[in-house]
Amino acid sequence: xxxxxxxxxxxxxxxxxxxxxxxxxxxxxxxxxxxxxxxxxxxxxxxxxxxxxxxxxxxxxxxxxxxxxxxxxxxxxxxxxxxxxxxxxxxxxxxxxxxxxxxxxxxxxxxxxxxxxxxxxxxxxxxxxxxxxxxxxxxxxxxxxxxxxxxxxxxxxxxxxxxxx
Amino acid sequence: xxxxxxxxxxxxxxxxxxxxxxxxxxxxxxxxxxxxxxxxxxxxxxxxxxxxxxxxxxxxxxxxxxxxxxxxxxxxxxxxxxxxxxxxxxxxxxxxxxxxxxxxxxxxxxxxxxxxxxxxxxxxxxxxxxxxxxxxxxxxxxxxxxxxxxxxxxxxxxxxxxxxx
Amino acid sequence: xxxxxxxxxxxxxxxxxxxxxxxxxxxxxxxxxxxxxxxxxxxxxxxxxxxxxxxxxxxxxxxxxxxxxxxxxxxxxxxxxxxxxxxxxxxxxxxxxxxxxxxxxxxxxxxxxxxxxxxxxxxxxxxxxxxxxxxxxxxxxxxxxxxxxxxxxxxxxxxxxxxxx
Amino acid sequence: xxxxxxxxxxxxxxxxxxxxxxxxxxxxxxxxxxxxxxxxxxxxxxxxxxxxxxxxxxxxxxxxxxxxxxxxxxxxxxxxxxxxxxxxxxxxxxxxxxxxxxxxxxxxxxxxxxxxxxxxxxxxxxxxxxxxxxxxxxxxxxxxxxxxxxxxxxxxxxxxxxxxx
Numbered sequence: 001x002x003x004x005x006x007x008x009x010x011x012x013x014x015x016x017x018x019x020x021x022x023x024x025x026x027x028x029x030x031x032x033x034x035x036x037x038x039x040x041x042x043x044x045x046x047x048x049x050x051x052x053x054x055x056x057x058x059x060x061x062x063x064x065x066x067x068x069x070x071x072x073x074x075x076x077x078x079x080x081x082x083x084x085x086x087x088x089x090x091x092x093x094x095x096x097x098x099x100x101x102x103x104x105x106x107x108x109x110x111x112x113x114x115x116x117x118x119x120x121x122x123x124x125x126x127x128x129x130x131x132x133x134x135x136x137x138x139x140x141x142x143x144x145x146x147x148x149x150x151x152x153x154x155x156x157x158x159x160x161x162x163x164x165x
Numbered sequence: 166x167x168x169x170x171x172x173x174x175x176x177x178x179x180x181x182x183x184x185x186x187x188x189x190x191x192x193x194x195x196x197x198x199x200x201x202x203x204x205x206x207x208x209x210x211x212x213x214x215x216x217x218x219x220x221x222x223x224x225x226x227x228x229x230x231x232x233x234x235x236x237x238x239x240x241x242x243x244x245x246x247x248x249x250x251x252x253x254x255x256x257x258x259x260x261x262x263x264x265x266x267x268x269x270x271x272x273x274x275x276x277x278x279x280x281x282x283x284x285x286x287x288x289x290x291x292x293x294x295x296x297x298x299x300x301x302x303x304x305x306x307x308x309x310x311x312x313x314x315x316x317x318x319x320x321x322x323x324x325x326x327x328x329x330x
Numbered sequence: 331x332x333x334x335x336x337x338x339x340x341x342x343x344x345x346x347x348x349x350x351x352x353x354x355x356x357x358x359x360x361x362x363x364x365x366x367x368x369x370x371x372x373x374x375x376x377x378x379x380x381x382x383x384x385x386x387x388x389x390x391x392x393x394x395x396x397x398x399x400x401x402x403x404x405x406x407x408x409x410x411x412x413x414x415x416x417x418x419x420x421x422x423x424x425x426x427x428x429x430x431x432x433x434x435x436x437x438x439x440x441x442x443x444x445x446x447x448x449x450x451x452x453x454x455x456x457x458x459x460x461x462x463x464x465x466x467x468x469x470x471x472x473x474x475x476x477x478x479x480x481x482x483x484x485x486x487x488x489x490x491x492x493x494x495x
Numbered sequence: 496x497x498x499x500x501x502x503x504x505x506x507x508x509x510x511x512x513x514x515x516x517x518x519x520x521x522x523x524x525x526x527x528x529x530x531x532x533x534x535x536x537x538x539x540x541x542x543x544x545x546x547x548x549x550x551x552x553x554x555x556x557x558x559x560x561x562x563x564x565x566x567x568x569x570x571x572x573x574x575x576x577x578x579x580x581x582x583x584x585x586x587x588x589x590x591x592x593x594x595x596x597x598x599x600x601x602x603x604x605x606x607x608x609x610x611x612x613x614x615x616x617x618x619x620x621x622x623x624x625x626x627x628x629x630x631x632x633x634x635x636x637x638x639x640x641x642x643x644x645x646x647x648x649x650x651x652x653x654x655x656x657x658x659x660x
Contacts, residue, residue, distance in 0.1 A: 002558075002568065002575045036574060062574055063497075068416060068590055073497065079531060079557055080497045081576055082590035084416040086260075086398060087280055091253040095563055095577035110304070111279035117272035118252055135300040139275070167393075167403060167410045201409060227409055228332075233425055233581060238332065244366060244392055245332045246411055247425035251563060251579040260398055260412035417610055418586040425581075440634070441609035447602035448582055465630040469605070 003036040005062065006157060007097025009113075010046025011106040019046050019104030022126050024053035025150035026101060026157075031059020033158075038062040038097055040089070041081075043074045046103050051076035064093055091115050099160045100124070101153055105132050117143055122160045124153045168201040170227065171322060172262030174277045175211025175269040184211050184269030187291050189218035190315035191266060191322075196224020198323075203227040203262055205254070206246075208239045211268050216241035229258050256280050264325045265289070266318055270297050282308055287325045289318045333366040335392065336487060337427030339442045340376025340434040349376050349434030352456050354383035355480035356431060356487075361389020363488075368392045368427055370419070371411075373404045376433050381406035394423050421445050429490045430454070431483055435462050447473055452490045454483045498531040500557065501652060502592030504607045505541025505599040514541050514599030517621050519548035520645035521596060521652075526554020528653075533557045533592055535584070536576075538569045541598050546571035559588055586610050594655045595619070596648055600627050612638055617655045619648045 008026055010019050027050040030037045037054040039047040041063020051061045055076040063077035068084030083089040090108060094100060094115045100123040102109050116123045117140050124145045125136055133146055145160075147153035173191055175184050192215040195202045202219040204212035206228020216226045220241040228242035233249030248254040255273060259265060259280045265288040267274050281288045282305050289310045290301055298311055310325075312318035338356055340349050357380040360367045367384040369377035371393020381391045385406040393407035398414030413419040420438060424430060424445045430453040432439050446453045447470050454475045455466055463476055475490075477483035503521055505514050522545040525532045532549040534542035536558020546556045550571040558572035563579030578584040585603060589595060589610045595618040597604050611618045612635050619640045620631055628641055640655075642648035 001570075002565070003573050005574070060574075062576075064576070070497070075496075078498050079500070079574055080591070081557075081559070081587065083418075083587050084590050085253070085418055085587075086256065086414040087283055088250070088253040088256040088413075088415055090280075091251065091255075092576065092578050092580075095251075095579050096575070105304075107279050107282035107304075111276045111283060114272050114276035114279055115252055115255075118276060131300050131303060135296050138296060139270075139272075166405075167400070168408050170409070227411075229411070235332070240331075243333050244335070244409055245426070246392075246394070246422065248422050248583075249425050249581040250422075250583055253578075253580055257411065257413050257415075260414050261410070415583070416586065416590075417613055418580070418583040420610075421581065421583040421585075435634075437609050437612035437634075441606045441613060444602050444606035444609055445582055445585075448606060461630050461633060465626050468626060469600075469602075 003060065004161060005038050005096055005098050006030045006035045007038040007093055007100040008046065008050035008103060009039070009093065009100060009109050010103040011109060012040070012042045012045035012047055014106070015045040015104050016128060018128060020049045022150045022153070023050040023103040026050060026103070026154060027053025027059070028057040029150065029154045030054055031057035034059070036060045036062050038064065038093060040093060041065045041073045041077050043072060048074045048076065064089055064096065087111065094119055094121055097121065098164065099157050101157065102126065105129055124156045126153055168225065169326060170203050170261055170263050171195045171200045172203045172258055172265040173211065173215035174204070174258065174265060174267045174274050176271040176274060177205070177207045177210035177212055179271070180210040180269050181293060183293060185214045187315045187318070188215040188268040191215060191268070191319060192218025192224070193222040194315065194319045195219055196222035201225045201227050203229065203258060205258060206230045206238045206242050208237060213239045213241065229254055229261065252276065259284055259286055262286065263329065264322050266322065267291065270294055289321045291318055333390065334491060335368050335426055335428050336360045336365045337368045337423055337430040338376065338380035339369070339423065339430060339432045339439050341436040341439060342370070342372045342375035342377055344436070345375040345434050346458060348458060350379045352480045352483070353380040353433040356380060356433070356484060357383025357389070358387040359480065359484045360384055361387035366390045366392050368394065368423060370423060371395045371403045371407050373402060378404045378406065394419055394426065417441065424449055424451055427451065428494065429487050431487065432456065435459055454486045456483055498555065499656060500533050500591055500593050501525045501530045502533045502588055502595040503541065503545035504534070504588065504595060504597045504604050506601040506604060507535065507537045507540035507542055509601070510540040510599050511623060513623060515544045517645045517648070518545040518598040521545060521598070521649060522548025522554070523552040524645065524649045525549055526552035531555045531557050533559065533588060535588060536560045536568045536572050538567060543569045543571065559584055559591065582606065589614055589616060592616065593659065594652050596652065597621065600624055619651045621648055
């Protein structure tokens, strides 16, 4: 039985404080349930925080790098997949995740939300940008959920995974 | 001197009538200025309409396919590039375009808008979805422009290309 | 009707003199028959020579770049497709070509020959490496042909294209 | 500290008996040293045998799929990465592996050997095809090694990993 993979997406550069704390908390919660945490694997921002949370709680982590230098991955990544494909790797992040959470929103994250919707994947969005929330809630219809607190987001993740079994 | 390439993005399935007529008109205008028109190349929707407009005005067209069957490309494609990469090809559409226009908005198109912003490409957005317009205008800052009529969009394209020279 | 695309593959760095003259001659011959010439598009070696031959004979050319900087493409490329995917783009070269010729052989070219065989594409190989010739002739079975002179290779290309129609 | 990843490549369809037993034995040996085993992840041939060996010895396994259906991965894969990119994923296999072994040789495997050489990765080749062995030994120069028995191949893997530290 393959590992269940939760993709935690979000800004590398310039994340907000809540983005970072949400990603870190979700990483921990995933680890506690033995889910592997996937991120884009860079050594900063939401990617780094989510992997850190998962590792500190004894979980397994998976980094899928856009660039081709393994040495630049987050130190909290167990498995480092090197694509060397730039942003085209965002689609691999999505196809590989059994469920996707976005903690915050910059252009790369928005592309991942859109690619998730394109692939009919369920996605949970956490952001303080209310304009983004209301647009994406409408746009994503039955496949996009929004949450305020990480505990709430994690309940949604659990439900999505349960429904998919 | 390589061809100037204008990427015209938009829904394959379920485009609106204005999406189709805008794409068709922009295809014609690009051809008249000797710009090559790039689309995702499928045989339907905005992709097809833009290529049709360009060909009917004597222009050159470029299709970058997500799937791996050349025979399923739009009949209006001159050059058919076959990626076989699914939605990961959306990033190639963006990197290859000197300027991008979106006529309408579904999940794939939204991913292309986001990938364009990620790559610091300028993009012109035409849609009847006002919520999308106002969110993306804020989100895209100086790199995203909105237009109502294809003539207006084309003036923006011309200005973006002129500024880039 | 989409353009017929002939992919001319070969070393960028350190090509042999015959590799370069074969690529240049084949580029010219393709142009004379109105076939679009595809290469990896870099500004050196076989890629550059093939595009130069095609352009000097009034043909159309297509460059599919591994890197993401359009400005570094060969000056003889009309259409420059930017993948930013490194060597993963070699598979796009192959899927996009209606027939493939290899002029010379370094690691990247060998990967393209192998990817062509994997995709059941026909390929014509020209090289002065006799060990490579005999191994690849056996390995490629009915899909790999070898030629000495560009005129001979071009006859094979014509036959492969005719058989595919 | 990220996991050390050993890529075991080889034919999915029509492997030889020695290809399968070599892959299985190498999978076991990697697991014993706590190396993660990477393959293309399909449910047959060398990919399947290597993952089976690793899992039976209590190791960790990583499958990088060419297609986009996770359900079709080998049952011995722990982490399943879904690329949906066809053979373009072969380059990800290579970039992700700290060292590569090929057990047998069909077109896809040959493309991976060539992509490894292109990326200056070290590769160990095991095949009963003597013509292939002598050609690739010359072609791969200092980056390609050949072995007869899995124990011999594994010593080479250990040495390559030690030299890289």
